[in-house]
Amino acid sequence: xxxxxxxxxxxxxxxxxxxxxxxxxxxxxxxxxxxxxxxxxxxxxxxxxxxxxxxxxxxxxxxxxxxxxxxxxxxxxxxxxxxxxxxxxxxxxxxxxxxxxxxxxxxxx
Amino acid sequence: xxxxxxxxxxxxxxxxxxxxxxxxxxxxxxxxxxxxxxxxxxxxxxxxxxxxxxxxxxxxxxxxxxxxxxxxxxxxxxxxxxxxxxxxxxxxxxxxxxxxxxxxxxxxxxxxxx
Numbered sequence: 001x002x003x004x005x006x007x008x009x010x011x012x013x014x015x016x017x018x019x020x021x022x023x024x025x026x027x028x029x030x031x032x033x034x035x036x037x038x039x040x041x042x043x044x045x046x047x048x049x050x051x052x053x054x055x056x057x058x059x060x061x062x063x064x065x066x067x068x069x070x071x072x073x074x075x076x077x078x079x080x081x082x083x084x085x086x087x088x089x090x091x092x093x094x095x096x097x098x099x100x101x102x103x104x105x106x107x108x109x
Numbered sequence: 110x111x112x113x114x115x116x117x118x119x120x121x122x123x124x125x126x127x128x129x130x131x132x133x134x135x136x137x138x139x140x141x142x143x144x145x146x147x148x149x150x151x152x153x154x155x156x157x158x159x160x161x162x163x164x165x166x167x168x169x170x171x172x173x174x175x176x177x178x179x180x181x182x183x184x185x186x187x188x189x190x191x192x193x194x195x196x197x198x199x200x201x202x203x204x205x206x207x208x209x210x211x212x213x214x215x216x217x218x219x220x221x222x223x
Contacts (some may be wrong), residue, residue, distance in 0.1 A: 032209030038150070042113075042199065042214035050209050086150050092210050096165055097142075099152040 002027040004091050006100035014108050017079050021103045023089030024071040033065055033072050034097070036088040043088055046074070079107045112136050115200045115215035122190055123223055129186045130218045132200030140164075141183040142201040142212070143175060152199070158183055190222045 003026040013019055023033065032050045036043035047056045049065035049072060056063050060079075065072045076083055086102040115132040122128055134141060142165075143155040157165035158177045172188045183200060200215040 034209065034211070041216045043152070043212075045211060045213070048209045048211055088150075088152065090152075090212075095210070096154060096157065097210065097212060098154070099144075102150045104150075 002091065002093055002096075002098040004089055004098050004100040006087075006089050006103050008103060009101065010104040010106070012106045012108060013079055015080060017107075018075065018077045019079060019083075019105060021074040021076075021087050021089075021105070022071060023073070023100055025089075025091045026070065027091050027093035027098065029093045030067065031092040031095075034090045034092070035063055035072070035074050036090065038086040038088055038102070039084075046087075076105070079105075081107050081109055083107050113200055113202055113213050113215040115198075115218055117218060118216065119219050119221075121221045121223065124190055124192060126190050127186070127188045128190060128220070129184055130198055130200075130220075131182070131184045132215055133182050134200075134202040134213070135181065136202055136204070136213060138202035138204050138213075139180055140203045140210070141177065141180070142203070143183065143185050144199040144201060144214075146197045146199060146217070148196070156183075156185075187220075190220075192222050195220055195222045 007022045035046040047063045052067040060077045063074045088102045089100040090097045113134045140159045142157045156175045161177045177183045197217045201212045203210045203212045
């Protein structure tokens, strides 16, 4: 069965800190890895990664994939209270997206 | 001009009842999904339809029956509701971009079974 493991499960930081979220996976027929941010309602798309070593950036967020070691990291620099959310990692394999349990990030002012 | 819309947003019902959740997407996507998110925020796929055809059916009790009248709609009917069905149900549709499938989610239906 496909497995997606995120760590840590939760963390609390102060505004301005940098956070690093981890996602490791064991799947057959890997196609892509995606990161989503979930605040109160629907998960919203952040990044899709398909190739190793190519960093994707969007503002203060960045992510990279290592297909040899089977993991990805999501970095958030200069955190703000609006970054407080659950961050979900998902891996697509065999046309199915499997999600990890998420990392709850709380940013305190 | 909501992309993926599902109704109702909240559903409170008694055990044993039958209920439906509706989903519509106006993105022109071919694939639609139902996901269940439990209290620990774990999102698990239930069903996937591509152009009205069922392509993924995870181990979901047969009390759950999806129906796709056309590729823009995917409804979920649940018979004989049980306490354990309480969760947030998300509809999604997807667009294949290169090697990856990017999902767009509806805002969820919070189902509470009493």
